[in-house]
Amino acid sequence: MGTVQVAPLDATLGAELSNVSLKDLDDASWRVVEDAFNTYGVIVAHDQYLSLDEQLAFGARFGELCRNDASRMPMRPDGETPDGGFFAPVVGNVDKDGKHHTDAEDPYIRSGIGNNEWHSDSSFQHLGAIASILAGVEVPEEDGHTEFADMRAAYDALPAETTERLAGLRAWHSVVYSRVTLGALDRDLPEDLTTLPGAEHSMVRRHPVTGRPSLVIGSHLAHIYGMDDAEAHRWVQDLIDQACQPPRVYSHKWREGDVVAWDNRSVLHRGRTYDYSQRRRLQHVRVAGEVEF
Ligand code: OGA
Numbered sequence: 220m221g222t223v224q225v226a227p228l229d230a231t232l233g234a235e236l237s238n239v240s241l242k243d244l245d246d247a248s249w250r251v252v253e254d255a256f257n258t259y260g261v262i263v264a265h266d267q268y269l270s271l272d273e274q275l276a277f278g279a280r281f282g283e284l285c286r287n288d289a290s291r292m293p294m295r296p297d298g299e300t301p302d303g304g305f306f307a308p309v310v311g312n313v314d315k316d317g318k319h320h321t322d323a324e325d326p327y328i329r330s331g332i333g334n335n336e337w338h339s340d341s342s343f344q345h346l347g348a349i350a351s352i353l354a355g356v357e358v359p360e361e362d363g364h365t366e367f368a369d370m371r372a373a374y375d376a377l378p379a380e381t382t383e384r385l386a387g388l389r390a391w392h393s394v395v396y397s398r399v400t401l402g403a404l405d406r407d408l409p410e411d412l413t414t415l416p417g418a419e420h421s422m423v424r425r426h427p428v429t430g431r432p433s434l435v436i437g438s439h440l441a442h443i444y445g446m447d448d449a450e451a452h453r454w455v456q457d458l459i460d461q462a463c464q465p466p467r468v469y470s471h472k473w474r475e476g477d478v479v480a481w482d483n484r485s486v487l488h489r490g491r492t493y494d495y496s497q498r499r500r501l502q503h504v505r506v507a508g509e510v511e512f
């Protein structure tokens with residue numbers, strides 16, 4: 220197929236790959252793809268039409284795939300059970316049995332609304348996730364974009380007093396916290412949010428390959444050690460609002476056959492709403508983290 224081409228997108232992150240077939244990557248092509256992933260944080264390839272097995276095989280090139288039992292999420296109403304298989308949920312309004320959910324109040328749709336807030340996948344786990352990979356199976360004609368924001372460029376743009384304040388701060392991330400605050404899970408929150416299942420991380424991390432520092436924030440962040448919760452939540456929301464602005468944001472309009480992979484170590488993402496009478500089904504594969512942060 221010749222050499223994979225890498226074209227940076229019009230933002231501080233993201234690159235589009237062309238002249239590439241992700242289902243049969245030779246080692247030289249993989250090195251180009253991996254390098255683009257680490258450098259740009261988000262890679263986009265059109266016309267790939269991967270089967271789930273092909274998507275899992277592509278994911279396995281990044282590292283160990285997440286398994287259901289290690290990626291325990293609040294169950295979706297159609298009962299994705301932790302059975303020890305790979306964590307490969309479908310995302311959108313068409314469930315794994317092909318049923319199309321059209322009502323915004325439908326439990327299936329409600330259970331997915333957490334994806335619409337800026338987050339880093341699996342930040343509520345000790346090692347987080349390296350990569351997430353979405354494939355466009357059925358896509359709405361309009362809207363339903365996935366957006367990505369560059370937490371390296373966001374960190375670089377912070378004033379010195381903020382980077383000084385962030386240095387050394389640790390925070391607790393919990394998916395139960397984010398789901399409850401968004402109304403996707405009906406449960407009382409405890410006084411001490413660190414008693415919720417989750418994981419502790421620093422608020423700044425260095426990318427293990429590029430060495431670039433980035434901000435570790437997002438909707439799963441429940442508590443900052445040493446800070447009052449209300450104040451911490453306001454501050455984190457401010458940081459997210461500032462960080463997720465142009466030129467640090469890429470908004471992906473889905474086409475069938477697309478594959479988008481992003482680096483959860485340096486990028487936040489969120490889904491956007493759409494007309495639920497249109498079908499949206501994206502296939503998700505996730506790669507487990509390997510270093511503490
Ligand atoms: C995800 C996610 C957003 C979207 O799959 O992890 O957050 O656009 N998806 O559906």
Ligand code: MN
Binds near residue numbers: 334338339340488
């Ligand atoms: Mn996500």
